[in-house]
Amino acid sequence: MSADIRTLLASHGGLPVDVATLADDADLYGAGLSSFASVQLMLALEDTFEIEFPDRMLNRRTFASIRSITDAVTELVAEREAAA
């Protein structure tokens, strides 16, 4: 999953740096993730993983690092699978 998230981050994050050089806990805002790009990334994640980010997750912290995104997506995928 982390690999998929990295791919989406590379295509939608608009980062001025190579995503491969970023550690899982690197600060994405420090790396140049804008508010606009984080929304685009969120939409791509929702599509790819068939999830919907609830309001409580629509904040800065969720998109602060590859790890925090992975945690959020993992949680939402688990919820979807549990509900299915």
Next chain:
Amino acid sequence: MNAVGDFTPSRLRERARRVAAVAARHADAVDRDGRFPREAVEAMKAERLLGAMIPEDLGGEGAGLAAVADTCTVLGQACSASAMVFAMHQIKVSSLVEHGLDSPWHRGALERIAADQLLIASATTEGGIGGNMRNSICAVERTGDRFTLEKQATVISYGDDADGIMVTARANGEAPTTDQVMAVFFKGDYTLERTSTWDTLGMRGTCSNGYVFRGAAPVAQIIPKPFAEIAAQSMLAYAHILWSALWFGIATDAVNRARAFVRAEARKTPQTTPPGALRLAEATATLNSIRSTVLAAMERFEAAKADPDALSSVSFAVDINMVKVETSERILDVIDRCLLVCGILGYKNGTPYSLGRHLRDAHSARLMVSNERILGNTANLLLVQRQDVGLFG
């Protein structure tokens, strides 16, 4: 208790009224000559209003957002430029109070501001960036424990008259445009080279000239928090709420003038309702909804304040952006209707019903960080926001 907690406007109200009386006396001259409202700002200092939000242990009085917003409304009714200077100063102070209390240098800065009633200006706007405040071209250049910063600051209100300036910049020479910090400079830490003159339609007294800003100071003067967090967690909210409060003040004074006009008409022709009364009623309805918008935003902010996640959430950003957009649009509506009520006496300068200054000043509101830009950003956020289903969220 009311909608915004234990809001006691009276705490600053009497002093705000006295400052407003001074501001009102000079408002036309400030507007005509495009000069700094020095009498009003001196009165703010004499009433010790510049330190109002600073905690008591640092020499201030710990006034909250509501009391300061109320002061903006009172001043806005007297002189928009004085009210804007006051609001912008308080917005700067709010960033220090909300994000600088853990930093010894910034605590000291707050003590100085309170003790000496120092006036703080803002340099976020940059040549090549415009109002896109969350981006910078200029950068902090560190050498040892000092840094320098040069900024093409195309708009710094009351730059010549300020005792200090807070400036945004990239965190270092390699940082992306969005990785910003905010640094505090006091007089003596910087020079300003004038590049343009503020000769505008309205808000002429803010004297928001363009400058090349050049500063040098110890690194400790940089607020130790990303500007992104300062902006999202407090600055946008303070700015949009305090601006809206003073814009509401401008519209309120317009309505008061229109009401005075209608009343004078009614006295001339007893037993009939003057035709302008209908437009006055419309203007009053819109004015009331502007007030509700501002009060609701304050309540929203106070509720979210305890939780950094709520403050940096999409729904909070959307709500706080919409306050600014709504208020700045609707005051034009209100003042325009008042002009219909007062007719030529409203259109002329120098009558008790003159509305030219109000209308011109109010036209700055949509441009002060362009609504077009804010709506664009918000439109992007709306792609992911889920609308609350109930009336109470």
